[in-house]
Amino acid sequence: MGAGTDLGRVRGLGAAKEGVHHWWMQRVTAIANIALMLWFVASLVRLPSLDHGSVVLWLRQPVAAVPMLLLILSVFWHFRLGVQVLLEDYLHGPTRVLAMLALNFYALAGGAAAVFAVLKIALGNA
Amino acid sequence: MAGRPIAPRPLSPHLGIWKWQVHAIVSILHRITGNAMALGAMWLFLWWLVAAATGAEAYGVFLDAATGWFGIVIGIGCTWLFFQHLCSGIRHLVMDTGAAFDLAVSRRAAFATLVASVALTALTWAAIILTKGL
Numbered sequence: 001m002g003a004g005t006d007l008g009r010v011r012g013l014g015a016a017k018e019g020v021h022h023w024w025m026q027r028v029t030a031i032a033n034i035a036l037m038l039w040f041v042a043s044l045v046r047l048p049s050l051d052h053g054s055v056v057l058w059l060r061q062p063v064a065a066v067p068m069l070l071l072i073l074s075v076f077w078h079f080r081l082g083v084q085v086l087l088e089d090y091l092h093g094p095t096r097v098l099a100m101l102a103l104n105f106y107a108l109a110g111g112a113a114a115v116f117a118v119l120k121i122a123l124g125n126a
Numbered sequence: 127m128a129g130r131p132i133a134p135r136p137l138s139p140h141l142g143i144w145k146w147q148v149h150a151i152v153s154i155l156h157r158i159t160g161n162a163m164a165l166g167a168m169w170l171f172l173w174w175l176v177a178a179a180t181g182a183e184a185y186g187v188f189l190d191a192a193t194g195w196f197g198i199v200i201g202i203g204c205t206w207l208f209f210q211h212l213c214s215g216i217r218h219l220v221m222d223t224g225a226a227f228d229l230a231v232s233r234r235a236a237f238a239t240l241v242a243s244v245a246l247t248a249l250t251w252a253a254i255i256l257t258k259g260l
Contacts, residue, residue, distance in 0.1 A: 027219065027222065030215055030218075030219060031219070033215075034212065034215075034216070037208065037212070041205075041208070041250060045250060045253045045254055045257065046257075049258065050189070050192075050258065051185075051189065052178065052181075052182045052185040052186070052189075053182075055178050055185070056178060059178070079160070079163065079164035079168070082160045082161065082164060083161060083164050083165070086157065086161050110168055110172060113172055113175075113176060114171070114172055114175050114176075116179070117172075117175040117176045117178065117179035118175065118179075120179040121178060121179050125179075
């Protein structure tokens with residue numbers, strides 16, 4: 001932390017305009033991921049079978065569909081933040097900008113496809 | 127300066143001359159496992175979900191691939207990726223609080239993530255094989 005008055009520090013976070021948001025959201029989603037992913041692995045192991053009928057019946061229940069949607073949101077958000085750090089460390093200049101753009105599209109498109117699939121099953125069309 | 131023999135100066139240490147220790151291995155594994163899941167395993171997760179949403183036929187194609195020997199090897203690999211990232215992620219969360227930075231504790235915790243990830247992977251697949259008889 002540099003010099004400056006307390007008020008100045010509260011008002012402006014410098015040129016970046018934000019401080020620990022990336023770091024904090026990575027932790028928030030990490031903690032959510034622990035619970036949601038352990039639930040997911042345990043649920044798959046406990047399903048009587050992994051054939052189409054069993055998976056569809058399972059995902060039709062709100063107690064499975066809602067955590068799955070939360071899992072997709074939290075996991076895709078988490079990896080979006082994590083891959084960003086990888087790109088920032090190894091890529092520079094225009095390549096980094098393009099890679100970052102591709103990462104945003106990748107995470108958002110993947111997440112949308114996953115959410116749509118869960119909704120389609122949960123609302124009874126699969 | 128000029129004309130005087132220059133003694134070989136020590137270079138800044140980099141990966142090439144550092145001795146690999148368990149903390150360093152677990153640290154780079156955290157990055158590798160996380161990005162491997164984000165850029166690799168995510169496709170398998172999507173394939174599974176979208177196939178289930180598409181119908182029994184599309185799901186059958188997924189299941190045939192997933193239950194072949196290659197699919198099972200990939201499945202075990204992805205399970206380990208997840209558990210390794212989970213265990214070292216929990217270690218990071220603990221260290222975020224300022225705890226467990228002591229050298230001996232840090233080394234033991236790093237080693238524990240490797241043991242735990244292998245054990246949890248074995249346990250998960252033992253449960254799958256016992257209950258589903260793959």
